[in-house]
Amino acid sequence: MEASSASTKHAFLQRRFQVGSANSDKVNYSLAEKFFHNKDVKPEVVEAKKAVTKKKQANILGTEPQEWNESTIANPKVQKDPTVDLKRQLLKVRAGLMDEYVIKPSKFHSDEQIAERYKFIVSVTGQGPIGKLCGKWFNTVDERGLAKHCIAEQWPDWNQSHSCHTKDDVKEAQRVFERKETRRKRDHAKDDRLNTLEYVCPMQAVANVNDCLRERKIDFQDLKEQFQRELKVEFPQASEERLQAMAQRLLNEKLLADEKIARFPIQHENFRPNLALTTQDRRYKEYSHPGTFAWMESEKGYGWSCCMNFDSEARGCECKVVNPDSWCTLGFERG
Numbered sequence: 001m002e003a004s005s006a007s008t009k010h011a012f013l014q015r016r017f018q019v020g021s022a023n024s025d026k027v028n029y030s031l032a033e034k035f036f037h038n039k040d041v042k043p044e045v046v047e048a049k050k051a052v053t054k055k056k057q058a059n060i061l062g063t064e065p066q067e068w069n070e071s072t073i074a075n076p077k078v079q080k081d082p083t084v085d086l087k088r089q090l091l092k093v094r095a096g097l098m099d100e101y102v103i104k105p106s107k108f109h110s111d112e113q114i115a116e117r118y119k120f121i122v123s124v125t126g127q128g129p130i131g132k133l134c135g136k137w138f139n140t141v142d143e144r145g146l147a148k149h150c151i152a153e154q155w156p157d158w159n160q161s162h163s164c165h166t167k168d169d170v171k172e173a174q175r176v177f178e179r180k181e182t183r184r185k186r187d188h189a190k191d192d193r194l195n196t197l198e199y200v201c202p203m204q205a206v207a208n209v210n211d212c213l214r215e216r217k218i219d220f221q222d223l224k225e226q227f228q229r230e231l232k233v234e235f236p237q238a239s240e241e242r243l244q245a246m247a248q249r250l251l252n253e254k255l256l257a258d259e260k261i262a263r264f265p266i267q268h269e270n271f272r273p274n275l276a277l278t279t280q281d282r283r284y285k286e287y288s289h290p291g292t293f294a295w296m297e298s299e300k301g302y303g304w305s306c307c308m309n310f311d312s313e314a315r316g317c318e319c320k321v322v323n324p325d326s327w328c329t330l331g332f333e334r335g
Helices: 002-007 043-056 086-095 111-125 167-188 202-219 221-234 240-263
Strands: 284-288 293-296 301-304 318-322
Touching (some): 202 221, 221 240
Antiparallel strands (some): 293 301
C-alpha cells in the first residue's frame, strides 16, 4: 500500500505560458505564430474586431441593412434620399461596374535601382555595411564617404567629414580653436579710449540707484506718514496697502513739483521756442490782365478787353499766388 502511494504523484498546478514573461526563453517570434489563447482576449475586444471587419466589407448589393439616417430635415425639396432602381443596379453588377477597386502593385523602382540607391547611401554616410537597409556589405571608399572623392572635376569638394581622427581633421580643429581664441582675446581686451575714472559698471550703477531710493524713503518717511494719516481720515474704509500706495504717489508728485520749481524758478515765463519766427508765411498775390488795353469802337474809348476797365493803371482781374520760399525745380539756364 505504501509502495503504491509512493509511486503515484500528486497533480500539481502547471504554469501557463505568457508572452513577455520569464517562463519562456524565446524572444523573437514570427508574424504567423499565435501566442495568446482565446480566453486571454477580452470579449469587448473580440466584438470590436468583428465590427471593424464587418465595417470594412463593402455593401455593394445592398443586402445589409442601411444605417440610421440622423438627418432632421423633413422637407423633401431640401433633401431627398435617392431611390434605388434594383433593375439598373443588377445590370451594373453583371457588367462589373460595381466591383471593388483593387490597387495594383506599385512599379516604382526595380531591384537593381534600389540596390544602387543602397550603395549611394552607404557611400555618402560612410557607415560601411548597409545593415538596416538590406543586410548586405558594400565596400565604401573610406569613412569620409563619396563627398571627399568626387567623380567629376566640376563637382565641388565639400568637406563633410564624419570623423575627427585624421591629420586633416586635427589641423582643421586647431585652426578653428586659434581663430576663436584670437576673437575672444580681441573682444575681452580693454579699450584705450575708455575712461576708467568716470566709467561705472552696470552693477554699481544699479546699486547707486537703489541707495538713492533708500535714502529718499528714509528722509521723507515722516512726510509719507503724515500723508497716510490724512488719507486715512479722508478714506476710512481703505486698506493699509491702498493708503501706503496713495501716500507714496503724493510724495512722488511733491518731489517732482519741488524739482520743477528748483529748475524753473520763474513761473510766468516759459521756455518754448517762438514758432512765429520760423513758420511765417511770405506768400503774396500778383494781379494781371489776360487781355490787352486797346481802342474799343463800341465804347468810343480805350479799355481792357478782358474786364472792360477804362483805366490803364487798374488792378488786374486775375491773380496768382507767389511763394518766395518754395523750392525751385527749374534748374539753371545754360548759355
